Amino acid sequence: MKAFILGLTGAIAITGTALGVGITDDGCLKCHRLxxxxxxxxxxxxxxxxISDALFAHSIHRNVGCSECHNKIEQYPHKPENAKVNCxxxxxxxxxxxxxxxxxxxxxxxxxESVHGKNYEKAPDLYPYCSYCHTNDLLVDVTKLxxxxxxFDRCSLCHENREWIRDRLSxxxxxxxxxxxxNGFTHQFIKTRRDGWEIVxxxxxxxxxxxxxxxxxxxxxxxxxxxxxxxxxxxxxYKVTMHSKMLYLDRNDTRAADCLDCHTNKDxxxxxxxxxxxxxxxxxxKNIELTCGRSTECHPLAPQKHMKNFATTKWVHxxxxxxxxxxxxxxxxxxxxxxxxxxxxxxxxxxxGLDLLKNLRRKH
Amino acid sequence: xxxxxxxxxxxxxxxxxxxLLIVDGEKIMIQKFTLFQxxxxxxxxxxxxxxxxxxxxxxxxxxxxxxxxxxxxxxxxGEMTIHRISGFIMFSDFLLTVLYCILILIANWDLAxxxxxxxxxxxxxxxxxxxxxxxKYLLGLRKVPPDWDEYIWVDKFDFWGVGWGMFAxxxxxxxxxxxxxxxGYLHMPPETIxxxxxxxxxxxVLALGWIALVHMYIVHYGPNKFPMDWIxxxxxxxxxxxxxxxxxxxxxxxxxxxENEPHLLEKYPFLKERYQFVLEVEKLPEEEMIEKMHxxxxxxxxKEAEGRNG
Numbered sequence: 094m095k096a097f098i099l100g101l102t103g104a105i106a107i108t109g110t111a112l113g114v115g116i117t118d119d120g121c122l123k124c125h126r127l128x129x130x131x132x133x134x135x136x137x138x139x140x141x142x143x144i145s146d147a148l149f150a151h152s153i154h155r156n157v158g159c160s161e162c163h164n165k166i167e168q169y170p171h172k173p174e175n176a177k178v179n180c181x182x183x184x185x186x187x188x189x190x191x192x193x194x195x196x197x198x199x200x201x202x203x204x205x206e207s208v209h210g211k212n213y214e215k216a217p218d219l220y221p222y223c224s225y226c227h228t229n230d231l232l233v234d235v236t237k238l239x240x241x242x243x244x245f246d247r248c249s250l251c252h253e254n255r256e257w258i259r260d261r262l263s264x265x266x267x268x269x270x271x272x273x274x275x276n277g278f279t280h281q282f283i284k285t286r287r288d289g290w291e292i293v294x295x296x297x298x299x300x301x302x303x304x305x306x307x308x309x310x311x312x313x314x315x316x317x318x319x320x321x322x323x324x325x326x327x328x329x330x331y332k333v334t335m336h337s338k339m340l341y342l343d344r345n346d347t348r349a350a351d352c353l354d355c356h357t358n359k360d361x362x363x364x365x366x367x368x369x370x371x372x373x374x375x376x377x378x379k380n381i382e383l384t385c386g387r388s389t390e391c392h393p394l395a396p397q398k399h400m401k402n403f404a405t406t407k408w409v410h411x412x413x414x415x416x417x418x419x420x421x422x423x424x425x426x427x428x429x430x431x432x433x434x435x436x437x438x439x440x441x442x443x444x445x446g447l448d449l450l451k452n453l454r455r456k457h
Numbered sequence: 458x459x460x461x462x463x464x465x466x467x468x469x470x471x472x473x474x475x476x477l478l479i480v481d482g483e484k485i486m487i488q489k490f491t492l493f494q495x496x497x498x499x500x501x502x503x504x505x506x507x508x509x510x511x512x513x514x515x516x517x518x519x520x521x522x523x524x525x526x527x528x529x530x531x532x533x534x535g536e537m538t539i540h541r542i543s544g545f546i547m548f549s550d551f552l553l554t555v556l557y558c559i560l561i562l563i564a565n566w567d568l569a570x571x572x573x574x575x576x577x578x579x580x581x582x583x584x585x586x587x588x589x590x591x592x593k594y595l596l597g598l599r600k601v602p603p604d605w606d607e608y609i610w611v612d613k614f615d616f617w618g619v620g621w622g623m624f625a626x627x628x629x630x631x632x633x634x635x636x637x638x639x640x641g642y643l644h645m646p647p648e649t650i651x652x653x654x655x656x657x658x659x660x661x662v663l664a665l666g667w668i669a670l671v672h673m674y675i676v677h678y679g680p681n682k683f684p685m686d687w688i689x690x691x692x693x694x695x696x697x698x699x700x701x702x703x704x705x706x707x708x709x710x711x712x713x714x715x716e717n718e719p720h721l722l723e724k725y726p727f728l729k730e731r732y733q734f735v736l737e738v739e740k741l742p743e744e745e746m747i748e749k750m751h752x753x754x755x756x757x758x759x760k761e762a763e764g765r766n767g
Contacts, residue, residue, distance in 0.1 A: 335633075335654075338518045343533040392637065400641035406650040408636070419648040426652050430659035437663055441670040447595040452680045 121159040122146050124170070132173050152229045153267070157184050180223040197223070203364045212312050219309055226295060232263040233271060233285060240272045240279075289340035289351035293331070296352040301328045319416035330412035348391060355384055355409060381405060468564035470576055473713035478693060479725060485696040487710065489607075495692050497554055501619065504547035505668070511540040512661055544630050551623040578607050579616055584705075601747040607706040611675050618667060625660040629653035697761075700754040704747055711735045 124130060125144040132140050149155060160166055161184040165175040181201035183194040204210040204223065213220040235241040236259060244266075248258045270282040287295065299305055303325060310321050331337050331352070339349035357363045358375045367374035375384045381404040386396035395404050407413070413423035471491075478486040490498070511530055514523040530536040562569060565576060574582030588610045590603035608616075632639045632653035639645045639653075676686040688694050699707045715722055715732040722729040734753060738746045 335515075338515050339533045342514065342518055342524055342527045346533045349533075394637045394641060398637075398641055400637060402644060402647045402649075403637055403640040406636070406640060406647040408650045408654055411651060411654060413651065419646060423648050423651050423655070427655050430656055434659050434663040434666070438666040438670065441667055444595070445670050445674045448674070449680070451595055 119158050119160045120169075122149075134173070148231065149229070151231050151234070153232060153264075154229050155232075156186060161185060177222075178224055200362060200364055203362055207364055207366045208368055209364075209366060212309075215312055216308065219305060219312070221299060230267070232267045233283065235259060235262045235266055238266075238271055238283075239274045241266060288344055289347050289349060289354075290344060292351040292353055293328075293337065293340060297328045300324075319414050322414050323410070323416075326412050326414070327410060330410040333411045334408055336409060350391070350409070358384075359387065378405070464560075465564045468560045470561065470565050470568065472717065473710050474717045477710050477714050479721075479728075482725070483727070485728075485731070486693045487696065487699045487707070488693045489688055490692040492692065493557070495689060497550055497557070498689055500550040501547065504543045504550065505664075507539060507543035508547065509661075509665055511536050511543065513665075516658055516661055541634060544627070544634075548623065548627045548630070551619070551627060579613060581613055581617070585610065585613070599744065601744050601751070604705045604743055604747055605703045607703055609703065611671060614667075615672055618664075622660060622664050625656050626664065629657040629660070633657060697754045697758050700750050700757075704750045707750075708735045708739065 122144060125142060126146050128143050130141070130143040132142055134140055154162070162178045162180070162182060163176055164179050164182050165177060167175075181196065181198040183196040183198070186195040187193070188195045201223070205213075209221050213222065235245060241262065244262060245258060248262065249255060252258050267285050270284055270286075272279040273281050273283060306325055310316075310324060315321055315324070332341075336349040336351075339346060340351055353359075353363050356366050356375060358365050358373075358380070365373065365375070367377075369376045369378075371377060372379060374380065378401075382396045382399060382401060385392045385400075385404045386394070392400075392403070394400060407420070407423075413420045413427055415421040415424045476488050478488055480486050510526070514520075514526040514536070517523055527533060527536050530539055562577075568576040574580060574584065578584075584606050587603035587605055590599055591610065593599040594602050629652075632650060636650050640647060640649055676682055676689070677684065686694075694702075696707075699710075711728075711731050712735060714728065722732060738749045738753075741749060
């Protein structure tokens with residue numbers, strides 16, 4: 094009896110959460126809220142399809158109905174292959190600035206032209222779609238943060254609906270680090286966005302996968318040995334740079350450049366990643382000085398004084414790939430330093446070992 | 458006295474007899490390093506320690522100790538500040554050493570023209586055949602250690618190694634600190650920074666490896682020196698050490714005292730005894746001479762122990 098009451102209460106609570114917070118779930122949560130709801134894909138991998146309605150209710154897309162983005166789903170139960178999300182679609186949410194239906198279409202179009210999107214249709218499993226990088230993040234609960242109280246109170250001077258204020262403030266606050274105040278002082282900051290190293294890890298999740306990158310290079314039609322090596326060693330040759338080490342060793346220090354700092358134009362659109370020969374690319378020889386100067390505000394002199402030699406140095410991807418005379422020289426120096434160090438240390442070990450043996454024998 | 462004379466006196470290479478010190482009228486000590494030379498060494502090794510502590514977490518960034526060490530220095534900003542200040546002091550120490558060497562060369566140019574390797578003993582020269590003898594000795598092809606002069610092979614290696622190190626790690630350090638200056642204003646090719654980084658990083662391993670393995674063995678944890686050779690602090694070595702470790706220099710010093718300050722031999726009979734011993738052993742073949750000198754060093758040591766017990 095107890096188990097029945099408990100089960101009934103649980104069922105009511107689950108159903109009530111969605112209804113209570115007004116999730117426009119189009120009835121999808123009737124199945125997807127079931128814990129353990131899974132499918133087995135073609136490669137025999139179990140994929141969890143359950144959704145926590147409580148978490149969804151506090152997410153960025155909390156106000157968007159499931160079928161507005163998963164717009165290929167037209168029947169129940171739906172085919173798993175139709176579950177794909179369409180980020181370029183227009184949803185029912187009205188953009189307050191234009192009063193038009195909201196859409197990510199503009200960003201989607203940029204992505205479609207970028208190195209990640211232009212060949213997506215040829216190999217959807219290989220290239221990252223929007224949802225590979227963007228998850229449906231949770232919003233911060235502004236009512237629980239002392240530092241947000243003043244903003245909350247200030248908004249409520251004019252706007253009467255406190256729920257509405259909370260919703261809007263959560264949206265805005267979720268893009269900037271939020272100070273946590275303890276005993277009247279800022280104790281720490283709540284991180285709301287990926288830091289530099291998380292971005293590196295995200296990019297590396299594909300770019301470090303040699304097999305994946307080999308396939309992508311074949312699709313792109315890149316067969317030049319050196320050009321392939323550039324792509325295949327991109328992550329490891331970045332990880333040995335100062336930029337990478339700064340981000341990795343001190344997560345609070347965000348000054349150093351991560352992948353996006355150099356590979357996008359940073360005009361608010363982080364999706365314009367083009368091949369370096371494309372004039373739109375931030376790493377194109379025409380734009381590279383500007384990129385070094387503005388990406389992290391670290392090297393402002395580069396664009397001001399047209400420091401081409403500085404901007405085109407390979408210290409952002411350190412490994413020398415001998416595709417030019419300069420890089421051949423670097424390769425020779427790298428080899429020389431390696432053998433000098435190894436040779437000297439081997440000599441040191443040998444001489445100290447022999448001397449120690451001689452000394453010990455002499456003592457006895 | 459003219460300015461040139463004053464300068465010449467200040468930077469004149471010390472005469473051999475000036476290296477001999479008589480302590481309490483009964484004990485011989487040899488002064489190897491002057492105060493200024495010792496200060497240069499202190500400046501170099503203290504900044505070296507800081508450079509290692511702040512640079513190695515970057516070199517081996519993916520080890521477990523790298524992150525805690527970086528946070529100990531106050532994050533990347535603190536680590537970089539310490540590394541750069543310490544590097545600046547180290548490089549200044551190096552420049553001061555270069556200047557010091559140049560001034561010594563100018564002030565002793567007449568001697569350099571006469572016998573360059575004889576007066577500038579730190580420069581690798583013909584006497585370094587002793588290194589071949591040393592290798593033979595280590596391999597058991599020779600009975601006794603070589604007839605080492607004032608600076609043995611490792612002294613020279615350490616001295617010139619720092620010179621190379623300052624080129625490989627010091628100048629490249631400046632390039633990494635001020636990349637815009639070197640590639641932007643001085644128009645050095647784009648590969649400059651890449652080469653600077655590779656050299657800086659590898660040279661750091663080379664420098665620490667050499668210091669930890671060889672230098673520290675010779676002056677700290679080797680069986681003859683443990684816990685350490687105090688010469689870095691006092692500048693002086695005992696007579697016994699000098700006879701055993703630098704016999705050729707010892708003989709030259711004793712002979713120089715006898716020839717240039719004969720009154721000391723009259724005043725200190727033990728000095729006369731040393732002189733006679735040196736004249737005697739120099740008549741012997743090299744290996745036998747070294748063996749006799751070692752025996753003499755042991756004899757002096759025993760005598761000293763007896764005196765202490767008595």
